[in-house]
Amino acid sequence: MKGTGTLSKYWMFSDDYTQNPYPMLARLRQEQPVAKVETPDGVRAWVVTRYDDVRTALSDPRLSRDIGRLYGALGRQLGRELPTTDEISNHLANSDPPRHTPLRRALSFAFTPKRVKALREGWHQVVDDLVDEMVRTGGKDLNRGLSEPLPIITIAQLMGVPDSDWPQFLVWTDTLRRVDASDPTGIKARHTKELSDYIRDLIARKQRRPEDDLISALVHADEDKRLDAKEALSTAFAVMTGGNDTTTSLLNGAFTALLTHPAEAAKIRADPGLLPGAVEELLRYTAPVINSLQRVTLEPVELSGVRIPRDEIVIISIASANHDPDAFPDRPDELDVTRKRPAHLSFGHGIHYCLGNHMAKALTEIAVQRVFERFPGVRLGVDASELRYQPGLIVRPLVSLPVVLGPPA
Numbered sequence: 001m002k003g004t005g006t007l008s009k010y011w012m013f014s015d016d017y018t019q020n021p022y023p024m025l026a027r028l029r030q031e032q033p034v035a036k037v038e039t040p041d042g043v044r045a046w047v048v049t050r051y052d053d054v055r056t057a058l059s060d061p062r063l064s065r066d067i068g069r070l071y072g073a074l075g076r077q078l079g080r081e082l083p084t085t086d087e088i089s090n091h092l093a094n095s096d097p098p099r100h101t102p103l104r105r106a107l108s109f110a111f112t113p114k115r116v117k118a119l120r121e122g123w124h125q126v127v128d129d130l131v132d133e134m135v136r137t138g139g140k141d142l143n144r145g146l147s148e149p150l151p152i153i154t155i156a157q158l159m160g161v162p163d164s165d166w167p168q169f170l171v172w173t174d175t176l177r178r179v180d181a182s183d184p185t186g187i188k189a190r191h192t193k194e195l196s197d198y199i200r201d202l203i204a205r206k207q208r209r210p211e212d213d214l215i216s217a218l219v220h221a222d223e224d225k226r227l228d229a230k231e232a233l234s235t236a237f238a239v240m241t242g243g244n245d246t247t248t249s250l251l252n253g254a255f256t257a258l259l260t261h262p263a264e265a266a267k268i269r270a271d272p273g274l275l276p277g278a279v280e281e282l283l284r285y286t287a288p289v290i291n292s293l294q295r296v297t298l299e300p301v302e303l304s305g306v307r308i309p310r311d312e313i314v315i316i317s318i319a320s321a322n323h324d325p326d327a328f329p330d331r332p333d334e335l336d337v338t339r340k341r342p343a344h345l346s347f348g349h350g351i352h353y354c355l356g357n358h359m360a361k362a363l364t365e366i367a368v369q370r371v372f373e374r375f376p377g378v379r380l381g382v383d384a385s386e387l388r389y390q391p392g393l394i395v396r397p398l399v400s401l402p403v404v405l406g407p408p409a
Contacts, residue, residue: 009038012047012315018391021290022333025049025320034306037315043077045294045313046306049320051327051345053303057316059350063295067094073296073311087196090234093242093293093352100351102224107235107355109225110217116358119158123363126153127370135405140381143252143401146371148174150363151247155240158359160206160213165198172198173244177397199236203229214239239356246289247360249395253286254279254364255371256401257335260384264337269372275365278337282364284328284344285335287319290396292348315393321345377406 011017017024028035033050048057057063064070067089071082088094092103127150134145149170156169175191183189203215207229210216215236218227227235258265268274295314300307308314322344323332330339347354354360371378380387381402388399 007032007035009036010040012037012393013040013391015391018389018396021319021396022323025317025323029320029324033304034308041078043074043313045315046308047291047315047317048303049317049324050304051321051324054316054318054321054345055349057295057301057303057314058292058345058348058352060301061096062298062301063314064096064298065094065293065295065352066096066099069298070094070294070296070313073313076311077313086230086233087192087237088234090231091238092235093238094234097351103227103231103235104351104355106218106221106225106227106231109221110214111239111355111359113358115158115214115217116362119154120362120366122157123154123366124370126150126157127367128374131371131374131405135408140402140404141400142255142371142403143248143398146367147248147251147255147398147401148177148244150251150367151244154359154363155243158214159202159236159239160211160215161202168198169195169240173241176241177245195240196233196237199233199240200229203232203236243356243359245395245397246354247356247363249288249397250283250286250360250364251367252398252401253288254282254368255403256380256384256387256398257282257286258368259378259380259403261335264335265372267337268368269376272369274337275369276361277339277341279361279364279368280344281335281337281339281342283346283361284322284339284342287322287344287346289346289348289394290317290319291393292316292318293352293394318345318348371405374408375405376409377404379404379406 008014011024028047028049033053035047035049037045037047039045048054067084071084075082092100092107095103127146130146130149133139139145152170152173153166156166161169172191172195175188203219206216207219210220215232218232218235220226258268268278295316297308297310297312297314299310321327325332328342347357381404387401390397390399
């Protein structure tokens, strides 16, 4: 696909790109596989778009996730210091080895497929309760009614938050998701502090009286797998905030894709056993994480013949890699729920591969299964062209997902 004209340096922040990034990404893969972009506040970055380069970049130790180095590079471009906080400084997504290694070992020990499996049956009830509330109140937005609250509630449950506190978690996370960075009223800063204070208190309670939950497992593990209070705070904050947005994006993407591809949805309705494989394809097709967390180069790095200098910001396009015809030669821009083992990169690759992948996939399977079982005639409430997305570097949030549930089965 050949493009015309010169790219604006702000191309990644245009509305055309936000609403449908795939035509632009296809052009970049062919013409500028490592392309320059600038953010509206003046940060310069390099965007990697080809599957092989993306997979390489995700596991290249010269591309650092260390938050101090990353903020240092960003601060030098902006001409001001970017302070770090306890909430972001001490978890594995924001660190490199050797610091990263014990943190990942600890979370791998606590955040296991077995733990997810033990909670899975209860998640059916959470989905049904949320859908029941939509029916009771006449709600028509699947985003607000199901996709947003479901990850918040189930992650709070995983962490050992009492169910009486779930409504407050919904308030805090809703603020963190919806209030922009400028925070003119100060509500985002206040709710961030309230959530941090709550998590600190929760950690202290679990240290005194452990239960069968993620926080207890993190602070009461064997010495080589145990997190201290600051590490547990940072990890819990990352799971609570990062896991919510990405799983919401996956749920919205899955429902949107299936409701706009009725023939593919019909295959799942006819054979629910297809769901696990279908979720893998939905992860590839929808790319709920459109770009990975940014990296900074520790030394010059060459990808597709382009030399990226030291101390530069790199954005790794998961959405582009997942639609690269060199990696997916069989109709990469089409949804096929029977596609054989799509080797998508939606959970990353290498040492930062997402540990929450079991939970995200389980929630998506359960949500799709229950909605389709309970409402066989569910359909979009608007034309697909009317759906709108908000700009975002990591996820591309859907503003709303209007549906008509139809009569129950």
